[in-house]
Amino acid sequence: MGLPKCLNFLILAWSLYVICNKKNGVEGLHKIYPQLQSISAPSVGTLHQTGYHFQPPRNWINDPNAPMYYKGLYHLFYQYNPKGSVWGNIVWGHSVSTDLINWKVLEPALYPDKPFDRYGVWSGSATVVPGRGPIILYTGVIDERSNEVQCYAIPANASDPFLRKWVKPDDYNPIAIIEQGVNGSAFRDPTTAWWIDGHWKMLVGAKKKHRGEAYLYNSKDFVNWVRAKHPIHSVPNTGMWECPDLYPVSLRSKKGLDTSIVGNSVKHVLKNSLDVTRYDYYTVGTYLWKKDKYIPDNTSEDGWGGLRYDYGNFYASKSFFDPSKNRRIIWGWANESDSTEDDVKKGWAGIQGIPRSVWLDPSGRQLVQWPVEELNNLRKKEVQTSNQILQKGDYFEVKGITAAQADVEVTFSFSSLNKAEPFDPRWVNAQDLCAQKGSKIQGGVGPFGLLTLASKRLEEFTPVFFRIFKAPNKHVILMCSDASSSSLANELYKPSFAGFVDVNLANKKLSLRSLIDHSVVESFGAGGRTNILSRVYPTLAVDNHAHLFVFNNGTEKITVKSLKAWSMRSANIN
Ligand SMILES: *[C@@H]1O[C@H](CO)[C@@H](O)[C@H](O)[C@H]1NC(C)=O
Ligand SMILES: *[C@@H]1O[C@H](CO)[C@@H](O)[C@H](O)[C@H]1NC(C)=O
Ligand SMILES: *[C@@H]1O[C@H](CO)[C@@H](O)[C@H](O)[C@H]1NC(C)=O
Ligand SMILES: *[C@@H]1O[C@H](CO)[C@@H](O)[C@H](O)[C@H]1NC(C)=O
Ligand SMILES: *[C@H]1O[C@@H](CO)[C@H](O)[C@@H](O)[C@@H]1NC(C)=O
Numbered sequence: 001m002g003l004p005k006c007l008n009f010l011i012l013a014w015s016l017y018v019i020c021n022k023k024n025g026v027e028g029l030h031k032i033y034p035q036l037q038s039i040s041a042p043s044v045g046t047l048h049q050t051g052y053h054f055q056p057p058r059n060w061i062n063d064p065n066a067p068m069y070y071k072g073l074y075h076l077f078y079q080y081n082p083k084g085s086v087w088g089n090i091v092w093g094h095s096v097s098t099d100l101i102n103w104k105v106l107e108p109a110l111y112p113d114k115p116f117d118r119y120g121v122w123s124g125s126a127t128v129v130p131g132r133g134p135i136i137l138y139t140g141v142i143d144e145r146s147n148e149v150q151c152y153a154i155p156a157n158a159s160d161p162f163l164r165k166w167v168k169p170d171d172y173n174p175i176a177i178i179e180q181g182v183n184g185s186a187f188r189d190p191t192t193a194w195w196i197d198g199h200w201k202m203l204v205g206a207k208k209k210h211r212g213e214a215y216l217y218n219s220k221d222f223v224n225w226v227r228a229k230h231p232i233h234s235v236p237n238t239g240m241w242e243c244p245d246l247y248p249v250s251l252r253s254k255k256g257l258d259t260s261i262v263g264n265s266v267k268h269v270l271k272n273s274l275d276v277t278r279y280d281y282y283t284v285g286t287y288l289w290k291k292d293k294y295i296p297d298n299t300s301e302d303g304w305g306g307l308r309y310d311y312g313n314f315y316a317s318k319s320f321f322d323p324s325k326n327r328r329i330i331w332g333w334a335n336e337s338d339s340t341e342d343d344v345k346k347g348w349a350g351i352q353g354i355p356r357s358v359w360l361d362p363s364g365r366q367l368v369q370w371p372v373e374e375l376n377n378l379r380k381k382e383v384q385t386s387n388q389i390l391q392k393g394d395y396f397e398v399k400g401i402t403a404a405q406a407d408v409e410v411t412f413s414f415s416s417l418n419k420a421e422p423f424d425p426r427w428v429n430a431q432d433l434c435a436q437k438g439s440k441i442q443g444g445v446g447p448f449g450l451l452t453l454a455s456k457r458l459e460e461f462t463p464v465f466f467r468i469f470k471a472p473n474k475h476v477i478l479m480c481s482d483a484s485s486s487s488l489a490n491e492l493y494k495p496s497f498a499g500f501v502d503v504n505l506a507n508k509k510l511s512l513r514s515l516i517d518h519s520v521v522e523s524f525g526a527g528g529r530t531n532i533l534s535r536v537y538p539t540l541a542v543d544n545h546a547h548l549f550v551f552n553n554g555t556e557k558i559t560v561k562s563l564k565a566w567s568m569r570s571a572n573i574n
Helices: 005-020 340-346 373-378 430-436
Strands: 059-070 073-081 091-097 104-110 121-129 133-141 148-155 194-196 199-208 211-219 225-227 233-235 241-250 266-274 279-288 293-296 315-322 327-334 356-360 367-371 379-390 395-397 405-414 445-454 462-470 475-482 496-501 509-517 520-525 530-535 547-552 558-568
Touching: 059 091, 059 133, 059 315, 059 327, 073 104, 073 121, 104 133, 121 199, 121 315, 211 241, 211 266, 233 293, 241 279, 241 315, 241 356, 266 293, 266 315, 279 315, 327 530, 367 520, 373 379, 373 405, 379 395, 379 547, 405 445, 405 547, 430 475, 430 496, 445 475, 445 509, 462 509, 462 520, 475 520, 475 530, 496 530, 509 558, 547 558
Parallel strands: 059 121
Antiparallel strands: 059 073, 073 091, 091 104, 121 133, 133 148, 194 199, 199 211, 199 241, 211 225, 211 233, 241 266, 266 279, 279 293, 315 327, 327 356, 356 367, 379 558, 395 547, 405 509, 405 558, 445 462, 445 547, 462 475, 475 496, 509 520, 520 530
16 A cells, blocks of 8 residues: 655655764664765776675675575575665665576666565565475565565566566565564564475564564465564574574585475574674574474574684675585675775675585584585686695795685694693683784794785785694684784774684694685685685785785694695676
């Protein structure tokens, strides 16, 4: 039911007034810059543009939405501002691919043009419903106070593999509204639905006071949805849960599973994007589908101290099952670490991480992630070296590749852990520890690793490295991706991102892979057990002036067992 036109206009004028008077207000925690939302840069700054990480030709993007495989094509939608390079004017950008690496941009799929989404078409997910084709569930914003409802959209022509045009039927929309006890502006991001026991089920992120929650909804027909009495899971003091994701992982293999699989041979993963810290956390646990409950295993900490998909810039991720290769793939958004002024000037902001295959580690305690194999098709010139010994303070350059756009895989070994520094149990926060003991503070076993996006004389570099400590009954492995010396430019966010690595050191080896791409260093430690994506903006270490080094700054000598590095071709993204 539409409101009379003049009333609409008044509401629009009022909401603009409200938004404009909010000045840098925070909405869904995007800083709001009303004056900048529709300013288009005269030309796009290419200096730090990525060569193979997904980004549209220009403008702002954030969350990946509704990734899916359908009729031979991968679809990626994303929150997109068609008019500028700060958050605002959000529509659903849409790109398609046959290989997850090269993309073709299509017309945006969803615009805010219905009474149930006039103030926003926010994040959502796709479900390929047997016999009916794909259905998108997404969040519609219904007023200027950001009250949210859940809506659905269907393809105009489900026989068209490109799914170019989407319709939002008036029948049954919105499919979930604000009910009593639900905070209407903390109620968003429906998941992919799964089918169990005669019902479709899906989650919506929420919070109650400071308790983060994921509501569960049931439907028999995908249009009439009823909220279950209790959230599927909730945790006090975690704030708003954005972009929840619940899916099975196999206890037996690396193969991914359809979202509807349950049973004894699987565990489930619940991921939430915590609005307060702006990171993606997950637990491994059990989904009790008869009770509509999820219970994390006691090996998974549930909250801000818990496991993360990535310990760097990586947020609002979404997974999907790819039936063509039997794998589950995660997409995550990496925001910029430069200033808003820089974004307006360069005419773009936001990239997506490289899509990652995900599976359960044999330990059962955590996930493992690895760039999709299709990425390897971009590898061109290869250089390699092996059995190079690095004493304390040694480093060498990996020459012969385009170090600003590269892929590097390295395995380090050491003969003993005797020199590992003692671990202070107060060091609970890996990022603080990395900031305190960066690559420049010499250690026992480590720091050793790569110096990425380095200038010739090391005025700028982003070190990605390990450092091993000795605790009473175990070793503690720290992995850092430290942006603090990444650029001579000021006004940048230069965090010393870090995580601990849960891996057995019995073979005295540690591996590292880094995807280096002009303004991003995306690293996978110990085969993808701990991962860190950093955004950096060198001023000297750009294009042909970028270098790659391997270093050791610990007293224990380190052997570079094997190192392979490749120049990377640019993907065809637009
Ligand atoms: C739907 O898409 C199919 C496949 O592209 C096409 O053959 C057909 O003509 C389309 N139908 C309509 C009504 O556009
Ligand atoms: C509802 O959520 C919004 C946005 O997070 C918050 O500002 C507001 O205080 C919440 N209201 C209540 C009653 O908790
Ligand atoms: C954790 O759960 C397992 C069973 O799933 C149990 O055997 C173990 O004792 C529990 N450990 C703790 C510390 O509670
Ligand atoms: C290694 O340590 C020395 C001495 O602290 C320091 O000057 C050098 O910059 C460090 N190397 C790296 C790559 O940080
Ligand atoms: C990315 O930008 C940095 C620097 O401005 C903020 O600190 C992060 O909170 C932000 N991350 C997200 C997910 O918005």
